[in-house]
Amino acid sequence: MRILRYKIVKRIETPSTLERIALMVGAVIASILISSVLIIQVNINPFIAYYELFKGAWGSKLALSETLVRFIPLSFTGIAVALAFLGRFWNIGAEGQLYLGALFATVFGISFYGVSPFVLIPIMILAGFLGGSLAALIPAVLRSKYQVDEVVTTLLLNWIILFIVEAIIYGPWRNPVSAWPESPAISVTGELPRIWKGTRLHAGLIIALLVALIYFIIYTRSYWGFEVKLMGINPKAAYVQGMDVVRNLILVALISGGIAGIAGAVELMGIHFHLRENLSLGYGYTGIVVAMLGLLHPIGVVLAAFFMATIETGSQAMYRATGIPYPLAYVIEGVTLVFVLIAVFFMEYRLEKVEEER
């Protein structure tokens, strides 16, 4: 296949780590440049807009703490998606898994008032994990038993779970104090402690980094991580090698869903304290961008989550300062993913100029 006067040639050598990082940074820069077209469209200088964006994300204690608060759920969902994609389990259901995790955690949070935080917090986190796992188990089983494409089932489950959560918070759990469509407040002892005085930054950050560390160990040090990668690259070879592919697929789904579920539990326990329908601002979907931008690598995912948190938090400040609608953040996310794909292409292929053929 030729593109203009170039032809696509498969690369023999694997790109170095440095080159991979450079390509990803290039993707980010390209997406920021392209997105500035939309800023010019509303007659605002993109330099001023982006200055306001980064100032609003990093420029003060409050700004930085809010970016870190946003980093927490994005890091969870990013790792959840990364692990799933590593094993080629196309989990697009992190959003639903997050909500089912939050729902499970809420059950304990509103039933065990006053139980010691040393007991309640771990129980709620575990409940979140189980809720998320359960949501991911259904598509995993349907795929291994009936060959039903998990992309569709995980996506549809997002909606099903969201409606179930709404039915509960508009119905039986409606907050008796405020009559808002939200659950009653969870026990104070189930709240995650604040870790930066005067800000909303909570101990979920520590849990997020811990989960990232566990993923790092799985990715770089464990035999199971190797199996998952092999399963992702070549499931037939994995099967021939005697690997239990079905078991590994279900395990990947359970852990991936569980991590997304923890995101829900942690948002509940660190920020909202009530189960609400806006508990997640699309974190499950942004997790896909985070995972891809991070090249599914633990360190990459953490950095990508921080970058996306910066864009999302900063775009709110940019909106207040310049009036540019904050959905620009989501445009940047989409464009970034497009450029990430192009960058990934250049890791495997290169363009070679062809001489005029006769």
Add this chain to the structure above:
Amino acid sequence: MIPPDLLTAVFWVSVLGLTFKMAVPLIYGTIGEAFAERAGILNLGIEGMMLMGAAVAYVVAYHTNNVWLAFLISGIAGLLMGVLMAVLSVTLGVQQHVAGLAITILGSGLSFYIYRISVPTPGGVPPHINPFPAIYIPGISDNPYLGPIFSQPLPAYIAILAVIIAWFIFYKTNLGMQIRAVGENPKAADTAGINVFLIRYISLMIAGFLIALGGSWLSTAHSSLFLPGMTQGRGWISIALVVFGMWDPKKILLGAFIFGGIDAFQLSLQAIGYFNIPYQLFFTLPYIMTIVALVIVSRRVVYPSALLIPYRREEA
């Protein structure tokens, strides 16, 4: 006990009328997706394309007060997104799953952004446009039973027409033969002199065009406003429906009406409010039914052989 409303003709007439309305975006979306998948490309960008179609149609109708222009331009916006999908999945041959998701995330963000910069009063009550009127069919529109069912805005009938045209293209034209060939065996098609890349580009452009029209129905015919994320996962239902309908326009039409019917039935049940069940649980019905349908057909489904596999001449 059966609630008395369920036994009246008025109830069922309104359910059937709503069925048609709910089926229209599914028809456009699924027929469009069939073009992509027949050519070997799984297009997960459908949700984003549909949202772009809805936003562009709304914005054009808002500024020009011309719904037909809105209809056309929304289709072109979808076509352009189809081109982007083709660049990623055909020219570069990247993972189709992720390429589609990129289109969807981009489309969701961009539709929201375009809407916000084009409409003067963000927040508050979104301004309404003058939507497509229901067409008047002499002898039918005034009939109390047939009128509510068949007196629909014209794009609903264009959707039916699109099904017929798609059927004709797939089975009666050279182009359709080529589309199916590149989706089944691109190497053989290439050997036979078919331009695999061109056919896949054309298929994705048709797909984007039709899918966006499905979105335009939501904002300029079924309702008269745009809401961020207003497609509510209809794109994903189309992805499932195309499997359920086995890539065959006739079966797709049937499937779209079945699922439109489920949607209409749950909305109508909720409207009469007889059941002491939270209405949100009714909302889950179409999504659950879609999963159930997928499980039922999964055993005998034969996917286009080259689906998900990028074609590279040197490696084939």
